[in-house]
Amino acid sequence: MYLPPVAHVASNTTIRRVRSLPVPGTITVNVNELVEARDIVGEAEYAPHHQFIDIAQSLGIPASEVPRYLTRERGDRVEQGEIIAGPAGFPRRSVRAPADGRIAAVTNGMILFEIRQDPYLLSAGYPGEVVGSDGRLSVTIENSGALVQGVWGNGQEDIGVMRIVGEGPRDRLLTDQLNVELRGAVLVAGICDHPAPLQQASDISVRGIILGGLSSDLIPIAESLSYPIVVIDGFGSVPLNQAAFDLLNENKGREAALDARPAVPFDPHRPEVIIPLPVANIADLPEDLIPLAPGVRVRVTRQPNNSEVGIVEEVLDKAVSYPSGILARSARVDLESRGSTNVPLANLEILQ
Amino acid sequence: MMSSLPSAEIILAIDVGSVNTRASLFDVIDGRYRLVATSEAQSTAGPPLMDLSEGVRLAMDHVQAITGRRLIDESDNLILPTTGFGAGVDLLVASVSAGPRVKTILAGLMPGVSMTSVRRLADSTYIDVVGEISLADNRKIEEQVDLIISQQPDLILAAGGTDNGAHNPISQLLEILKLALGLMSEGQRPQVVFAGNRSLGALVTDQLAERTQVSLMPNVRPSIEIEDLAPARLQLAETLFAIRSKRISGFQELKQWTGGVLLPSAEAFGRLVRYLSKIYDPDKGVLGVDLGSSQTTIAAAFEGELNLTVNTELGIGSSILGLLEEGNLQDILRWIPIDVGESEVRDYIYTKAVHPSSLPTTPHDLQIEMAIARQIIRLALKKARKSWPKGKNSRSRLTLPPIEPILAAGATLARAPKPGQTVLMLLDALQPTGVTTLVLDPYSLGSALGSTAGPVPMATVQLLEAGVLVSLGTAVSPVGKGRAGRKVLSYRLDREDGSALLSGDVLYGELVRLPLGPGQTGRLTLEPERGFDVGYGSLGRSATLRVSGGLVGLIIDARGRPIVLPRERELQKEINQRWQWEIESEK
Numbered sequence: 040m041y042l043p044p045v046a047h048v049a050s051n052t053t054i055r056r057v058r059s060l061p062v063p064g065t066i067t068v069n070v071n072e073l074v075e076a077r078d079i080v081g082e083a084e085y086a087p088h089h090q091f092i093d094i095a096q097s098l099g100i101p102a103s104e105v106p107r108y109l110t111r112e113r114g115d116r117v118e119q120g121e122i123i124a125g126p127a128g129f130p131r132r133s134v135r136a137p138a139d140g141r142i143a144a145v146t147n148g149m150i151l152f153e154i155r156q157d158p159y160l161l162s163a164g165y166p167g168e169v170v171g172s173d174g175r176l177s178v179t180i181e182n183s184g185a186l187v188q189g190v191w192g193n194g195q196e197d198i199g200v201m202r203i204v205g206e207g208p209r210d211r212l213l214t215d216q217l218n219v220e221l222r223g224a225v226l227v228a229g230i231c232d233h234p235a236p237l238q239q240a241s242d243i244s245v246r247g248i249i250l251g252g253l254s255s256d257l258i259p260i261a262e263s264l265s266y267p268i269v270v271i272d273g274f275g276s277v278p279l280n281q282a283a284f285d286l287l288n289e290n291k292g293r294e295a296a297l298d299a300r301p302a303v304p305f306d307p308h309r310p311e312v313i314i315p316l317p318v319a320n321i322a323d324l325p326e327d328l329i330p331l332a333p334g335v336r337v338r339v340t341r342q343p344n345n346s347e348v349g350i351v352e353e354v355l356d357k358a359v360s361y362p363s364g365i366l367a368r369s370a371r372v373d374l375e376s377r378g379s380t381n382v383p384l385a386n387l388e389i390l391q
Numbered sequence: 392m393m394s395s396l397p398s399a400e401i402i403l404a405i406d407v408g409s410v411n412t413r414a415s416l417f418d419v420i421d422g423r424y425r426l427v428a429t430s431e432a433q434s435t436a437g438p439p440l441m442d443l444s445e446g447v448r449l450a451m452d453h454v455q456a457i458t459g460r461r462l463i464d465e466s467d468n469l470i471l472p473t474t475g476f477g478a479g480v481d482l483l484v485a486s487v488s489a490g491p492r493v494k495t496i497l498a499g500l501m502p503g504v505s506m507t508s509v510r511r512l513a514d515s516t517y518i519d520v521v522g523e524i525s526l527a528d529n530r531k532i533e534e535q536v537d538l539i540i541s542q543q544p545d546l547i548l549a550a551g552g553t554d555n556g557a558h559n560p561i562s563q564l565l566e567i568l569k570l571a572l573g574l575m576s577e578g579q580r581p582q583v584v585f586a587g588n589r590s591l592g593a594l595v596t597d598q599l600a601e602r603t604q605v606s607l608m609p610n611v612r613p614s615i616e617i618e619d620l621a622p623a624r625l626q627l628a629e630t631l632f633a634i635r636s637k638r639i640s641g642f643q644e645l646k647q648w649t650g651g652v653l654l655p656s657a658e659a660f661g662r663l664v665r666y667l668s669k670i671y672d673p674d675k676g677v678l679g680v681d682l683g684s685s686q687t688t689i690a691a692a693f694e695g696e697l698n699l700t701v702n703t704e705l706g707i708g709s710s711i712l713g714l715l716e717e718g719n720l721q722d723i724l725r726w727i728p729i730d731v732g733e734s735e736v737r738d739y740i741y742t743k744a745v746h747p748s749s750l751p752t753t754p755h756d757l758q759i760e761m762a763i764a765r766q767i768i769r770l771a772l773k774k775a776r777k778s779w780p781k782g783k784n785s786r787s788r789l790t791l792p793p794i795e796p797i798l799a800a801g802a803t804l805a806r807a808p809k810p811g812q813t814v815l816m817l818l819d820a821l822q823p824t825g826v827t828t829l830v831l832d833p834y835s836l837g838s839a840l841g842s843t844a845g846p847v848p849m850a851t852v853q854l855l856e857a858g859v860l861v862s863l864g865t866a867v868s869p870v871g872k873g874r875a876g877r878k879v880l881s882y883r884l885d886r887e888d889g890s891a892l893l894s895g896d897v898l899y900g901e902l903v904r905l906p907l908g909p910g911q912t913g914r915l916t917l918e919p920e921r922g923f924d925v926g927y928g929s930l931g932r933s934a935t936l937r938v939s940g941g942l943v944g945l946i947i948d949a950r951g952r953p954i955v956l957p958r959e960r961e962l963q964k965e966i967n968q969r970w971q972w973e974i975e976s977e978k
Contacts, residue, residue: 190746340746
């Protein structure tokens with residue numbers, strides 16, 4: 040039994056995602072509540088900045104006497120300028136909070152002051168119903184719709200109406216295809232191999248771009264942009280796989296939520312596009328565990344035939360030799376554009 | 392003799408990597424251990440299963456299918472010990488390298504002492520260092536506290552103080568840790584491992600145990616002069632497995648099957664290298680290179696002492712992006728003999744990062760992958776040599792010290808289509824000097840042999856004697872400066888099977904391959920020119936030595952050390968084409 044990685048390209052499925060805060064905080068929505076993509080569902084104080092305030096020295100008192108002169112306790116929230124210790128000594132001296140924040144600790148005559156930062160805000164990411172929450176770290180949101188998963192994302196998230204740019208899945212994204220009519224849209228294109236279209240898309244305030252292939256030279260630029268970019272198939276001149284293109288094309292004009300947070304080893308998350316759809320019947324959750332077998336739809340994950348979609352005809356018993364000279368366990372796959380060909384199992388991903 | 396037979400005759404060795412899980416069955420046949428079967432299944436430690444057991448069972452299933460021997464009973468449990476009906480095994484040994492990053496903050500006292508040792512300890516296992524704090528730190532205490540909180544580490548690895556040394560400095564360090572831990576939420580707090588002054592164990596526990604789990608380990612620096620990483624490394628492995636167990640299932644079951652001894656794969660590989668150093672030339676070191684998907688392990692042993700370096704940020708799969716952070720693309724391009732641009736190499740690297748197990752099926756892709764492998768090994772070696780003993784490290788020697796043999800493991804090296812390709816990758820990446828044997832681990836048994844060496848050392852000895860590792864050949868690499876086309880040495884090879892004598896001159900810049908097949912031996916006479924050293928004590932000194940053959944034969948690498956490639960891309964391509972042609976054609 041061989042269990043290839045599974046990428047979902049599904050027209051109608053139940054999408055259930057756990058959204059988590061980086062550190063415990065507060066989940067601000069309740070189970071059964073309906074949320075929109077940009078709704079804040081949780082917040083937390085993340086990576087606070089601390090500062091020691093030497094109370095003993097400021098007040099001119101021994102460290103052991105500091106607790107006596109504190110006007111606020113450990114854990115208290117204070118505002119900038121508020122007196123936190125004193126008055127003491129002569130002349131009467133006080134210590135004021137240097138900023139809005141919290142008294143995090145009192146130690147050796149000093150206060151460790153936590154300077155308040157903007158809280159980390161967790162958005163819902165896509166519209167749906169809250170189906171679970173632990174109240175302080177994570178919330179589970181569910182909806183029905185179409186789902187297209189990719190291989191890379193630039194770390195951003197947003198939602199917008201989907202528009203197809205160019206002639207098809209192999210077409211390059213060009214600046215002259217981009218105009219103000221696309222403001223606020225999520226663009227679908229084949230390949231991007233030049234920085235200018237990415238920059239122009241930023242200038243006209245698109246809400247995101249879905250690509251088949253992205254030249255890896257552009258990754259630093261893509262990572263600096265404020266809108267999400269989801270790469271579905273790979274790096275370089277890799278077209279958008281036909282199955283994904285067809286599904287996105289069918290749904291053009293609908294809202295698509297892009298989660299371009301990158302994949303991390305040993306984490307099931309993949310960059311993805313969620314297209315919420317009203318459905319008559321509740322669909323199943325997509326399968327993540329599918330043995331490779333005849334009849335299964337697959338995508339080739341590297342050259343030659345990178346991003347080509349096909350159907351497995353046979354999982355071969357004997358290893359196959361390839362032009363590079365490598366021997367590999369393989370499957371015979373009927374590729375949509377090329378017909379029957381052998382592909383190493385390691386170069387296949389199930390599309391489901 | 393029956394009395395010499397070990398108690399565990401049938402041994403199953405499991406190694407769980409991030410891409411593949413391997414099962415190897417060893418049995419005593421005619422009084423000696425033999426490899427009966429080895430199989431490979433995809434690892435299931437990653438998503439969606441996040442349970443390494445399934446991959447282990449699949450690999451064991453394959454072994455069952457190959458041998459007909461039942462290993463698993465109806466309840467899906469390992470049959471241990473063997474039954475009278477030819478089922479089960481007497482012993483299971485296992486090693487694991489698969490698992491998520493263990494984000495770690497290192498904490499120590501002094502930069503050149505405990506910090507150096509704790510960094511070396513971290514470098515010798517599957518740890519990703521995300522920050523360091525020390526008493527010599529110029530940052531304010533609150534900045535160090537903020538670092539710990541913002542990085543959200545899984546582990547704080549602390550050391551400091553010689554055994555029975557002063558308390559005060561450690562107390563200051565503990566204050567910082569205690570403060571940071573106190574500011575983190577329960578459930579987010581990292582475990583703390585303390586591998587410092589043994590006499591302070593109670594103090595460390597007293598200060599930190601109410602806030603997090605604290606483990607005390609042997610001091611990595613028992614005295615200023617002595618560094619001793621091995622005992623702490625073994626115990627640290629337990630902690631790392633425990634941390635990884637929070638996200639991946641199956642560790643516990645596998646450990647139970649082993650009787651409680653689960654090793655990191657790198658540790659097991661290192662044991663094998665250390666063992667080899669005891670049986671080979673004591674004047675030389677032994678070097679093992681394991682090029683994995685998510686890490687590259689460099690194990691070097693000198694006089695029985697192991698130096699182990701695990702590069703978790705450098706691998707040929709999921710960790711390949713580390714290459715872009717540590718080197719530039721020109722360093723990869725220079726090894727590629729075909730028309731390829733920087734963009735294409737970068738695209739290749741990113742593709743490999745998102746599809747780490749994918750394979751190069753075209754000659755074009757294979758050339759890129761092999762060039763990437765060279766550069767990963769070079770970078771990993773450079774890092775590893777920093778912790779090698781004085782006289783062997785990069786500070787004291789620019790070239791590699793004498794090594795015998797070099798052991799190559801990992802699928803890219805072990806399964807290159809042609810053995811000559813593996814030899815060239817090793818020579819280019821490691822650039823050995825003098826005379827050395829290149830040995831390949833074609834069945835990925837390195838970790839299995841190392842795991843077995845603990846409970847049944849005789850099994851490892853006999854399996855090595857049985858030839859589970861394969862010789863690629865003997866490499867002769869003269870050191871010296873020359874000009875292209877100038878004579879470097881004369882050679883004469885008398886093969887002991889009576890084949891025709893081979894002799895000739897080797898010119899600077901040439902790679903010469905002489906036929907000397909597996910199992911064949913010969914007497915090789917080398918007469919280097921003045922200015923060249925073949926490892927026999929001085930420049931120009933001649934030597935006659937007994938050499939053994941291998942899949943590639945005898946290789947004389949007269950390209951100089953270090954190998955200097957032309958700057959022009961066209962010339963780089965030409966010279967790489969020539970070297971590939973030379974390594975694949977016998978004189």
